[in-house]
Amino acid sequence: MHALVIAVLALTPAASLPEPVETRIEAIASGELAFWESGLEAWRFGDEEQQALYEAFEAETLARAQAYAARVRADRNLPEDTDQIIGCQPAELIRLSAARQFSGQGENAADHAEARAEAMPLITQWHEAHANLMDAPREADTAWGYFINAAEQENDPVLRELLIRAARDQYARGLFGAFTNGQASPGARSLLMTANMHLVCTTDRDNTPWLATHVRAGRWFTITDHGSTAAQAAWVIAQHADHDPEFQRQALTLIEPLAREGDIRQSEFALLFDRVLVNMGQPQIYGTRGSCVDGQWTARPIQDEAGLDERRAQMGLQPMEAYIARFANSCP
Numbered sequence: 001m002h003a004l005v006i007a008v009l010a011l012t013p014a015a016s017l018p019e020p021v022e023t024r025i026e027a028i029a030s031g032e033l034a035f036w037e038s039g040l041e042a043w044r045f046g047d048e049e050q051q052a053l054y055e056a057f058e059a060e061t062l063a064r065a066q067a068y069a070a071r072v073r074a075d076r077n078l079p080e081d082t083d084q085i086i087g088c089q090p091a092e093l094i095r096l097s098a099a100r101q102f103s104g105q106g107e108n109a110a111d112h113a114e115a116r117a118e119a120m121p122l123i124t125q126w127h128e129a130h131a132n133l134m135d136a137p138r139e140a141d142t143a144w145g146y147f148i149n150a151a152e153q154e155n156d157p158v159l160r161e162l163l164i165r166a167a168r169d170q171y172a173r174g175l176f177g178a179f180t181n182g183q184a185s186p187g188a189r190s191l192l193m194t195a196n197m198h199l200v201c202t203t204d205r206d207n208t209p210w211l212a213t214h215v216r217a218g219r220w221f222t223i224t225d226h227g228s229t230a231a232q233a234a235w236v237i238a239q240h241a242d243h244d245p246e247f248q249r250q251a252l253t254l255i256e257p258l259a260r261e262g263d264i265r266q267s268e269f270a271l272l273f274d275r276v277l278v279n280m281g282q283p284q285i286y287g288t289r290g291s292c293v294d295g296q297w298t299a300r301p302i303q304d305e306a307g308l309d310e311r312r313a314q315m316g317l318q319p320m321e322a323y324i325a326r327f328a329n330s331c332p
Helices: 021-030 040-044 048-075 091-103 109-131 143-152 157-174 186-215 228-239 245-261 266-279 305-314 320-325
Strands: 290-293 296-299
Touching: 109 157, 109 186, 143 157, 143 228, 157 186, 157 228, 186 228, 186 245, 228 245, 228 266, 245 266, 296 320, 305 320
Parallel strands: none
Antiparallel strands: 290 296
């Protein structure tokens, strides 16, 4: 993925915007302009004509989001009231939604400028590190550091790229704690959350076709042929390919015999199996998928709950009670 270098921009007064509002909206929708570079808050607090355009932009974004959610529910045979994280949205909608949320913090331009000034240096740091993880300072015992350390020792260019891509996946997802620890202001926290979601989704959308190209011949990255770390890296990318359920199902088919033979971890097969089932609107087998309900992590529907812990043990997973306890502090 090419580097996204983000400038820390000051709040731009509406009257001094160099391009018409319509031009910037089109640039965001086409991907030519990143949402955090758009100066969108200047439209939100601009004159009546710009405010009307901004409101039209919001309405378009909401309509696109609702249409996308309806398509996902129909494709996966989910109930109309389904409220779940359903993976990355189409790239255009990610940009539109991100721009909308990024501009929506604070009661006035000054509030937004303050939140942006707080958030932008950290967002800049994220993207610079994400694009250059081999050179980024790393803390011990991080998942992304684990993959980068392996990449540094790898001579095979394909395996090296695989490990770097898995590291980017884990780096993006590991940023969640950077804005949920209570240190950021509410406005900055929302901006950071939006930027993080965008980074996660764009990372997944970049990683998935790369992996699909390398497994198209019906082969997978196995422990025997490529090492346990590379096999795990391939699974990480497949596990997070929710935007491409067809590829996830293909990956599941490829790794099922490998799990039986011990050429990938059985726990990874179980996690991907549950993910595919949940994404299809079906009850899961191993109870690994869940969401926050009333402030508590709750598993999604499970087939044959009476035999759950026995099935989990067969796949090297801890008992369900201990698994749920891991999420004790995950739900606000």
